[in-house]
Amino acid sequence: MDVWLAGAIFVGAYLLIALERFDRTLIALLGGLLVVALGIVDQHEAFAAIDLNVIFLLAGMMVIASILASTGLFEWLAVRSVRVSRGRPLPLLLVLALVTAVLSALLDNVTTVVLIVPITLSVARRLEISPKPYLISQILASNIGGTATLIGDPPNILIGSAARLDFAAFLVNLGPVTVIVFAAFVGIMYFAFRGSLQAPDHVREAALEATESSSITNRPLLVRGLIVVSLTLAGFLTHQALGLEAATVALLGATVLMLVGGIDPHEALREVEWKTLFFFVGLFVLVEAVVQVGIVGGVADWLAAEASGNAGGASIALLWFSALASAIIDNIPYTATAIPIVERLVLDGLPADPLWWSLALGACLGGNLTIVGASANVVVVNLAARAGHRIGFFEFMRYGAVITLASLVIATIYVWLRYLG
Numbered sequence: 440m441d442v443w444l445a446g447a448i449f450v451g452a453y454l455l456i457a458l459e460r461f462d463r464t465l466i467a468l469l470g471g472l473l474v475v476a477l478g479i480v481d482q483h484e485a486f487a488a489i490d491l492n493v494i495f496l497l498a499g500m501m502v503i504a505s506i507l508a509s510t511g512l513f514e515w516l517a518v519r520s521v522r523v524s525r526g527r528p529l530p531l532l533l534v535l536a537l538v539t540a541v542l543s544a545l546l547d548n549v550t551t552v553v554l555i556v557p558i559t560l561s562v563a564r565r566l567e568i569s570p571k572p573y574l575i576s577q578i579l580a581s582n583i584g585g586t587a588t589l590i591g592d593p594p595n596i597l598i599g600s601a602a603r604l605d606f607a608a609f610l611v612n613l614g615p616v617t618v619i620v621f622a623a624f625v626g627i628m629y630f631a632f633r634g635s636l637q638a639p640d641h642v643r644e645a646a647l648e649a650t651e652s653s654s655i656t657n658r659p660l661l662v663r664g665l666i667v668v669s670l671t672l673a674g675f676l677t678h679q680a681l682g683l684e685a686a687t688v689a690l691l692g693a694t695v696l697m698l699v700g701g702i703d704p705h706e707a708l709r710e711v712e713w714k715t716l717f718f719f720v721g722l723f724v725l726v727e728a729v730v731q732v733g734i735v736g737g738v739a740d741w742l743a744a745e746a747s748g749n750a751g752g753a754s755i756a757l758l759w760f761s762a763l764a765s766a767i768i769d770n771i772p773y774t775a776t777a778i779p780i781v782e783r784l785v786l787d788g789l790p791a792d793p794l795w796w797s798l799a800l801g802a803c804l805g806g807n808l809t810i811v812g813a814s815a816n817v818v819v820v821n822l823a824a825r826a827g828h829r830i831g832f833f834e835f836m837r838y839g840a841v842i843t844l845a846s847l848v849i850a851t852i853y854v855w856l857r858y859l860g
Contacts, residue, residue, distance in 0.1 A: 510660050528637065796854060810839075
């Protein structure tokens with residue numbers, strides 16, 4: 440009975456989120472609370488399923504971003520970006536996408552989009568163009584770039600821990616295919632947006648006349664903020680060696696910045712996108728119910744049984760199934776569920792490399808299919824909505840489906856040639 444109830448609540452919530460008839464945060468919370476109220480998931484297990492590392496990482500970076508925004512830094516970066524691109528919207532989109540992808544690989548994709556979205560909104564405002572093409576491309580670029588490294592996307596952290604794979608292993612094995620996928624992404628984005636990104640000449644000229652120095656409104660706070668951010672980013676790069684979670688580093692950075700900057704915590708916390716955080720709370724609980732009643736595990740077990748003894752079939756099936764599952768239930772809980780399946784296949788005698796890398800590629804790249812497929816997607820969509828630019832479920836999926844399909848075809852060829860050929 441619990442299986443049917445959990446499945447019905449999950450499918451119902453997902454359909455309501457996709458149809459956008461009601462606020463997606465309220466639907467996620469309602470679904471999560473229903474599975475607890477109906478006894479499908481125990482309250483303690485439900486709360487334990489909420490990934491506080493994700494919640495606190497986002498909260499900390501949102502505080503830091505809001506303080507930096509108050510100094511005029513993002514306006515400065517927007518002016519600089521416009522001047523470098525000569526005010527041409529399409530080259531600017533591709534440059535910002537490249538910056539997003541690189542930062543996502545070096546930091547993580549959630550932190551990157553929290554920092555890059557305010558810059559994007561400022562650029563669009565100056566050029567008087569819609570920020571939607573920029574934001575959609577940055578979601579896609581963040582998930583592609585995050586695929587390349589151990590710390591770039593949360594599923595990779597889970598896989599690295601389970602398979603004892605380090606930063607270098609991810610970069611060597613996933614770096615090359617990520618570059619190829621990003622090149623395909625650039626081509627698709629160019630053709631998708633080349634006709635819709637036009638800024639009037641007089642607007643471009645006015646934007647180009649602006650100077651960077653006039654954008655900074657609080658230089659002392661900016662200096663302190665940049666020092667704290669530099670230390671925070673260094674903490675992200677070394678957090679595993681320090682034995683700390685990224686969330687701890689982000690919250691520490693936010694707290695120190697409020698102290699040294701003399702910031703009222705009430706003002707800083709008011710800028711946190713609580714709607715996004717509570718969407719994740721509801722989603723984590725809802726997905727935990729689907730996992731706990733055995734729906735995801737049952738499908739994965741079936742897949743493992745069907746592919747038993749066939750390394751090529753198992754790897755390619757895992758790649759595509761992981762992409763589809765990650766797009767539906769978020770790639771973090773899916774990856775946690777899939778890891779024991781891969782471990783079992785390895786114990787059964789199948790080669791480990793194609794299986795682990797197929798799981799990583801499928802989980803990370805599949806997150807581009809829907810707006811709930813990865814944490815970075817949800818963050819950007821909610822930040823955009825807060826600024827008055829709603830990105831619809833199917834509006835995003837039009838682009839996400841094309842990029843995901845192209846990415847998976849490239850990943851399939853790569854896995855087959857490198858590990859199975």
